Amino acid sequence: MGAMSESGVFTVSLDFEFYWGVHDKRTLASFKPSLGNIRSVIEETLALFEQYEVHATWATVGFLFSANPDELRESLPQIRPRYAHQEYSPYDYVAQLKDPNDNEFLFAKNLIKKIAETPNQEIATHTMSHLYLLEDGVEPDDVHADLSAAIQVAAESGIKITSIVFPRNQFSEEGLEICKSLGINCYRGNQSFFAYNSLDNAAYNNPIRKLTRLLDCYVNLSGSNTYSLQPENNEMLNVPASFFLRPYSKKLQFLEGFRSRRLKSAMTKAAKKKEIFHLWWHPHNFGLNSQKNLQFLEGILKHYRALSMKHGMASRTMSELSSNYTGGVS
Ligand SMILES: [Zn+2]
DSSP states (O other): OOBOOSSOEEEEEEEEOGGGGTTTTSOHHHHHHHHTTHHHHHHHHHHHHHHTTOOEEEEEOGGGGOSSHHHHHHHOOSSOOOOSSGGGOOHHHHHHOOOGGGHHHHOOHHHHHHHHHSTTEEEEESOSSOOOTTSTTOOHHHHHHHHHHHHHHHHHTTOOOOEEOOGGGOOOHHHHHHHHHTTOOEEOOOOSSGGGOOOOHHHHTOHHHHHHHHHHTTSOSSOOOOBOBOOOTTOOEEOOOOEEOOOOOSTTGGGHHHHHHHHHHHHHHHHHHTOEEEEEEOGGGGSSSHHHHHHHHHHHHHHHHHHHHHHOOEEOOHHHHHHHHHHHHO
């Protein structure tokens, strides 16, 4: 039965991945500008979350739980994804890592600890290796081995994983079943509009879909994307994304007012209709134009606090939503 919430809910999830999210598309050297100040960006983001009482889910790539390449190589799964397109696999790259100066762009052991110790923050998984579940060649055994390794490295840091965000939002019923068998009970699904469908990289990045997703951040193409939680057959709770928090763009800065209004009006709708509004981004999206991006985020969080005062909107992590939900229906 649809778990009607008693109030609107503001949910935030962050895909926390450093270089592992783009290793198939960019060189580390070309990505360093986005990661140069990532630690201070994350600290400032955490400070804003504390100030505005935001509960957030940090979907963290398992590789980040190590402190250096040797530690990482100790924690790798035995079975590796058998991608038809080898460039999707980070394992050859892992095997040759040696420059200790690169560690700060590849590992985040202490930072994860800091996030986990901040009030109301959940550490979730973004798979061990930034695994693409829908790419050719990836077998159920590969998925199981990858997720088991991710759960294991987190457990070694004293963290229990119960939520997942799938890399490039690629997932299948089979993948969800594997998650469930490993004790993961909540995932971030996609917006229902066609441009956000779960597809392999080539189909997802078709130019029409890409342009539609870009425009949708500024003008209302896909609607408000707010919703009530619905039970699913596999008993995994789907907490779909409402919006990607697209970073500030100098070229499109004249549209910033549209971007802000689009998000705020969807949030207001969620608050009034007691629905969920789920915003997501990557911490490295704030790596360039950091102050502009943090200011924009603060505007969104202020709006959330106003809706919280006026309509009782509450902020919840994905795991808080799933424990309320399973508590509510059983
Ligand atoms: Zn990712």
